[in-house]
Amino acid sequence: MSEDAIHSTTVTIRIHRFTPKSGPEHARRHSSSPFGGKARGGSPFGPSPSRRRIRGRHFTQDYTIETHAGQTVLDCLLAIKRDLDPTLAFRYSCGHGICGSDAVSINGTPTLLCTAKVEEYAKPKSNQNMAKATAGDGFRRTGDVEQTTGKPVIDLNTKKASENGNQPKDANQRPSGSNNPDTLGNSTENHDNTSGLAVIEIAPLPGFPVLRDLIVDIDQMMNQIKKLEPYLKADGKLATTEDGKIDMFEYLQNPEELKRYELLSNCISCGVCEGSCPVYAGGEAFIGPAALIAASRFISDSRDEATNQRLDDIATADGIAACQSVRACSRECPRGIDVGEEMWQLTERVKSRQGR
Known part of the structure; x- marks a missing residue:
């Protein structure tokens, strides 16, 4: 076992959550695809049913936990549900990559919670841009790295704001909803209080209607x-x-x-x-x-x-x-x-x- 797996590390688990609206069901047309309303014409699947997406409240929530590099992201969620927030909803079964029930999106990549290791996804923020540039996935955001040398591009405005003690703005930061401070003392509401820590961002599996938190239909x-x-x-x-x-x-x-x-x-x-x-x-x-x-x-x-x-x-x-x-x-x-x-x-x- 490596030293990284032996020594504990502190990470921030950022979860995209969803709470369905209570009372009578309020649904709307599932509009993820611009082609959804087109006729199928001879398809063996018959007429396209009206896809419905449940109305409710979307928000992000941060949890700061102690973990080990060799643990899985599923272990982290189980620890959160056990010790911090029993209302967190996610799906899993075997925990060994056999049943396939715990598929989510981690740092923008669809994968299984039980096979995703903390050491693979909990990258320090200073290294996240370089990791994205060298991942070999064919996509790179403008401004992440210098086109010719491959070195990180430093945003002087962001650096200056950080040196002055102000929280730099993140253009890609998702809006966060209000949390319950009595239950979740280490979660964040509208800003990231743990910006110096490695962050693992977890969202529901794309392309599927969300039922609650990380559970999709x-x-x-x-x-x-x-x-x-x-x-x-x-x-x-x-x-x-x-x-x-x-x-x-x-x-x-x-x-x-x-x-x-x-x-x-x-x-x-x-x-x-x-x-x-x-x-x-x-x-x-x-x-x-x-x-x-x-x-x-x-x-x-x-x-x-x-x-x-x-x-x-x-x-x-x-x-x-x-x-x-x-x-x-x-x-x-x-x-x-x-x-x-x-x-x-x-x-x-x-x-x-x-x-x-």
Whole structure:
């Protein structure tokens, strides 16, 4: 174990919270996607249901805790819920990256709480800009680093305000709501009192309606997966040997055939790929990579007899045709699936079949 994992460290956990409005439900059209109202035209998923987002109060809340570099972000949230704020709501189950129920956005990156280590995400503020510039994700905010030398760019106005003892303004600071000081003595209201500490910012998984705090509604994703019928479809005929006995090796596969779908069967439907996808928005404009991975798993299975039907089901305007090949879905898959490559392979198979 490294020394960083042995010695404790103080971090600020900044959580984007949501409290639904009490009383009769006040809902409005879920408008994350500008394409949500378009007709589906031949989609196997039927008419687009009216997506609803619960009205309520959004605010950010900071918690300062002692932790270890080797602990997970889930450990931090459990400590907060146990010792500081029992009202904090988040979802988890196995805690080992198997169930996929604890997907959130950490520092802007969709991932699982139980696999995200504090040492990976709790970066000192002085190093956060450099980390963003060298992350290799293809995106960098203007002004983070000097374009030619790669050195940090110092904002003299911010530095001067800091030297004078004033709180510098953060252009990206989210508005915070009022907190209960009797319950949460170390949370912040409209400013950050712990600006010198490393900050881990946690928000709900993007692309999904928020139910409460970090809990999102994944029903739409699960319904999309279910409608693509993710189960083996054989012809129902039992193979027999020459002497009339049932052939026990009817579905025997060679290693190459097994390899084509084996990794895809490890998908845990966590929604991380959909939270990373800039096109997906609750399944309104795009059925999403999670459903397409489920379809690809059986399209790639040599034992399945419904390949043509499955390709027809995804060859729609809101199916594989809506994928823009951004490949952001591949970056954080907890099961190691190259989701973007699978989307590309499906696109090529659909195009090849339509070109016959």
